[in-house]
Amino acid sequence: QLQLVESGGGLVQPGGSLRLSCAASGFTPDYYAIGWFRQAPGKEREGVSCITNSGGTFNYAHSVKGRFTISRDTAKNTVYLQMNSLKPEDTAVYYCAGTPLSCPLPPNGLEYDYWGQGTQVTVSS
Numbered sequence: 524q525l526q527l528v529e530s531g532g533g534l535v536q537p538g539g540s541l542r543l544s545c546a547a548s549g550f551t552p553d554y555y556a557i558g559w560f561r562q563a564p565g566k567e568r569e570g571v572s573c574i575t576n577s578g579g580t581f582n583y584a585h586s587v588k589g590r591f592t593i594s595r596d597t598a599k600n601t602v603y604l605q606m607n608s609l610k611p612e613d614t615a616v617y618y619c620a621g622t623p624l625s626c627p628l629p630p631n632g633l634e635y636d637y638w639g640q641g642t643q644v645t646v647s648s
Contacts, residue, residue: 535609587606
């Protein structure tokens with residue numbers, strides 16, 4: 524069993540930055556790939572980015588390329604999502620999720636077994 528807790532969301536102006544954290548605990552958390560997903564009101568869940576247990580990274584969403592960076596601190600069992608140059612369309616609830624697979628495709632989240640509770644990100648002036 525893997526437990527995931529997100530933090531770091533909030534209200535930020537367009538062009539600003541936030542860093543989300545996903546703290547993992549439970550059975551061998553460093554075994555799992557961790558993905559970030561988001562869901563805006565009235566929209567389907569969207570895969571954002573993923574990092575494998577060995578540190579390989581994948582951008583699921585083309586819209587965040589060059590702006591969002593995923594990273595992993597194995598010693599702290601924490602995965603981060605650094606979000607820069609934020610836009611209003613980035614507004615959503617952001618979730619981290621764990622999978623024993625290596626950043627599976629398609630990025631619809633169906634291959635992820637463990638989910639956090641989500642953290643709200645609002646980009647607005």
